[in-house]
Amino acid sequence: SKRIRNTQLRRHFIIGNESYVLPHPLFPDPPDGHTKGWKVYVRPLPNGPDMTTWLKKVQLKLHHTYANASRTIEAPGPFEVSETGYGEFGVEIRLYFAPESSEKAVYREHYLVLAPYGTDEQKARQERENLVVSERLETIEFNEPTHDFFKTMVSE
Ligand code: SLL
Secondary structure, three states, rough: OEEOOOOEEEEEEEEEEEEEEEOOOOOOOOOOOOEEEEEEEOOOOOOOOOOOOEEEEEEOOOOOOOOEEEEEOOOOOOOOEEEEOOOOOEEEEEEEHHHHOOOOOOOEEEOOOOOOOOOOOHHHHHHHOOOEEEEEEEEEEOOEHHHHHHHHOOOO
């Protein structure tokens, strides 16, 4: 459908990871040599609106040492991958949008953080809780959205 001039739609969301030192009940029977369990995700903000009006598919590409390194998750998600491993690497993320948007997939990268970071106090808490979280606020902008996409977005 036709695009609406001089108009932008903007949405915020989270890309991040959680990491746990193994052994951990969420990650039973890890392969030999795997020291961390982790989850990488694309999520709405806490109490934020549903993302699936605009986000229809997420492809997460892991390090080539993983079997089936390319993981694809369709809406409604959750858009996340849980794995175990031994090292940090950049996860390549592709976001695919609602077809009526006529938008091409958008690329993001998230570098996995598996080790405690920050001040000594912050690191001590992450160790005590056995949880490291690395997240950032992301923004997506749809410039001159199609009329059909605009309609779904404003009724969300
Ligand atoms: C590092 N440059 O050495 C990085 C590479 C590799 C991550 C990290 C295990 C994969 C698997 C895994 O953690 N690969 O065995 O399934 O720190």
